[in-house]
Amino acid sequence: MATYLATVTLESHSDKSPDKNEERLDCALAIADRVASTVPGDCVLLFPGGWFHTGGSRADSIIPSVTARVMEQLATYPNDLVLAFGVDGLMTPKGFDRDQLGLAVGRQGLLALGRKFYLSKEDKKGDVLKTEDHLAREQGYDRVFIFNGRRFFIAVCYDARGIIALRLENPEPGKIDVVLNMVHFFYQPLTREEREDPNVEGRPSGVIYNVRNLVAGASKQWECPAFATATFVNRGITEKYRTGMYWRMGGESVTRCGIDDNSLRPLDMLGFRQPCPEGTAEVRVYDLDRVLAEPEACRYGPGESVPxxxxxxxxxxxxxxxxxxxxxxxxxxxxxxxxxxxxxxxxxxxxxxxxxxxxxxxxxxxxxxxxxxxxxxxxxxxxxxxxxxxxxxxxxxxxxxxxxxxxxxxxxxxxxxxxxxxxxxxxxxxxxxxxxxxxxxxxxxxxxxxxxxxxxxxxxxxxxxxx
Structure with missing residues (x-):
């Protein structure tokens, strides 16, 4: 059976909230329905980090109920689908999510579970819990799952940076074929007044940095495609946001590369936008078999890479x-x-x-x-x-x-x-x-x-x- 990968990027007019979990689950299942009826093969669906949020409770507290609902629906499809998404919890009074997990669910149940292993400066400030290393098991589950013979690695947000900064080697034996990077949020950039105000907290807004340096950088380090998704809060998905990257620039520095030097082009006719209560989800579909076999045939053509x-x-x-x-x-x-x-x-x-x-x-x-x-x-x-x-x-x-x-x-x-x-x-x-x-x-x-x-x-x- 042919294998595809779909990235789900969300435009939302609101921030994280435990009150949205039911809506998020309904949205994810609606997207799965659409993919199951239009994509001619098996498919992995990648959702952003923190797709579900448990407030002050442990992140894993929601996993059994979500897994049961997802399994029930996936069992009705003729083709095999896997949903990969992030769950956050243990939120502090200052809004830090100390518990950050990524997981993958198939018709057989929970396939993989991983905790963030590399912390940003903000994560350290918020005392985010991290696992001991990138291959550590979480509650008995591996963070790598196998789907149609390919090995998929779950990277929770800044973990993509960890692959680069720690100079991690692609694990042997059983090399990773695809990195799934569940990024959390992109906000509106701070205004000049906000940047100069010591009482205003910074917020992630660097779309280009994330795609070019982190996602493409992880692809370079492990010599495999890397896909990423995120939630754009109170802003549209920027024109140059790419959700699929496969490094092809040899020893060149990531900072000397343009976005489309390494980006992958999705299948335009299979993509769609799904309305949901908090905004709109944009779904891009990639032919994963072809990406892995003929990556150069999955690039943007001459002129298409020019803004x-x-x-x-x-x-x-x-x-x-x-x-x-x-x-x-x-x-x-x-x-x-x-x-x-x-x-x-x-x-x-x-x-x-x-x-x-x-x-x-x-x-x-x-x-x-x-x-x-x-x-x-x-x-x-x-x-x-x-x-x-x-x-x-x-x-x-x-x-x-x-x-x-x-x-x-x-x-x-x-x-x-x-x-x-x-x-x-x-x-x-x-x-x-x-x-x-x-x-x-x-x-x-x-x-x-x-x-x-x-x-x-x-x-x-x-x-x-x-x-």
């Missing part, structure tokens, strides 16, 4: 970066649900997200997918393509704007094909007919059937190689 903003500056165009207001996606989703069109919204988001990736604005009344400007609109790198609005049109329908000329130019098809993919009620407002084609759109109310038909058309155009 969009830099590329746009060289071309003299205005860069377009995602606008994401905290909590806006859920606000739109909740309003749409009130109108009875939640399933329509989910169908469109789930279908369009694999096509456009991070190119999505999330504002208080609308979610907009945008993409490359191929229609000749001056000095703009990207254009709006599909806009989902929270305004009510008719019961159980969603108001949608489709920029038909921009989409036709992007995929190399006729405008008439875009029109034909939409319900007959879609019309172009008179106010846009004399505008540049890049700003012209069709608007109307879309029901579930119409959403499914439109998504199928978009997917077909994308797969045909129009982008």
């Amino acid at each position: 969009r903003a830099a590329c746009a500056r060289r071309a003299g165009m205005k860069p377009v970066l995602p606008v994401r207001y905290p909590g806006a996606f859920n606000k739109v989703r909740d309003k749409v649900e009130e109108n009875g069109a939640g399933e329509v919204f989910d169908t469109l988001v789930d279908g369009l997200a694999p096509i456009f990736g991070d190119d999505r604005h999330e504002q208080d009344t609308q979610v907009t997918f945008f993409g490359p400007n191929r229609v000749g609109y001056d000095n703009v790198e990207k254009l709006d393509l599909v806009m989902l609005l929270s305004h009510r049109s008719f019961p159980e329908t969603l108001k949608v704007k489709v920029y038909h000329y921009a989409i036709a130019a992007l995929f190399g098809i006729d405008v008439a094909e875009v029109r034909a993919s939409l319900p007959p009620s879609f019309e172009e407002p008179a106010s846009t007919t004399d505008k540049h084609p890049g700003k012209r759109y069709l608007a109307g109310a879309m029901d579930l059937e119409g959403a499914a038909r439109f998504v199928a058309a978009m997917r077909g155009w994308a797969l045909a190689g129009g982008t």
Whole structure:
């Protein structure tokens, strides 16, 4: 059976809390459902550190109940899935989590359990409990598990740094094939005023440092791929966040490498975003068999590794970066649900997200997918393509704007094909007919059937190689 690996990165509008455990479990199982129905093989799902939190209690106190629920659901799937995630507990009055574990659960039960073995300065300040070394067993369990013949190593957050700093050798016998790094949080960087305030505690925000230095560094040290996930608190997932790294730069220093010198490209058409009560989880899927057998075939291609903003500056165009207001996606989703069109919204988001990736604005009344400007609109790198609005049109329908000329130019098809993919009620407002084609759109109310038909058309155009 083919083997895949899925990383789950969370955008959350709130910090850690024991009150969210049930919601987190429901979210994890919903993601597992989606993966089981779309990924054509067995799969390891990697969640962030501290996915579950036990407050002042021991971290392991929640493991039996979570394991039972996960086992029960995994047993219903035809393919084999493993869920790997972190659990934190023994939180101090100052917010330090002294008990930090990583574990993996399969249909057979608890497969692996590991405690953090390398502490950061903040961990030491908080008196975090650490295990004696990177191979120490935890409550009788190894921190390494075997899945489809591959050996997976659980690294709890800063443990990735430990692999590098301690110059650990890939264990013999039985070398590690994949590192699973469960990172905790990335927060908004401190403002200048906060940095100068001695009463303000530091908080982890260094996305580039983590990916380039720690995840890629661990891959370099053990000569195997390393995957990582984290929770982005009150901020969107940054454009350059990569969840899969496989070192290929020989003896070069990590600090002299760019992000995409060592990054792995996920399978765009299998990825998706999963709404959850506290935000949105972004799922990226990798073909692990191919990563291990043909890593160079799983890289970003020439030009794809160049940041969009830099590329746009060289071309003299205005860069377009995602606008994401905290909590806006859920606000739109909740309003749409009130109108009875939640399933329509989910169908469109789930279908369009694999096509456009991070190119999505999330504002208080609308979610907009945008993409490359191929229609000749001056000095703009990207254009709006599909806009989902929270305004009510008719019961159980969603108001949608489709920029038909921009989409036709992007995929190399006729405008008439875009029109034909939409319900007959879609019309172009008179106010846009004399505008540049890049700003012209069709608007109307879309029901579930119409959403499914439109998504199928978009997917077909994308797969045909129009982008």
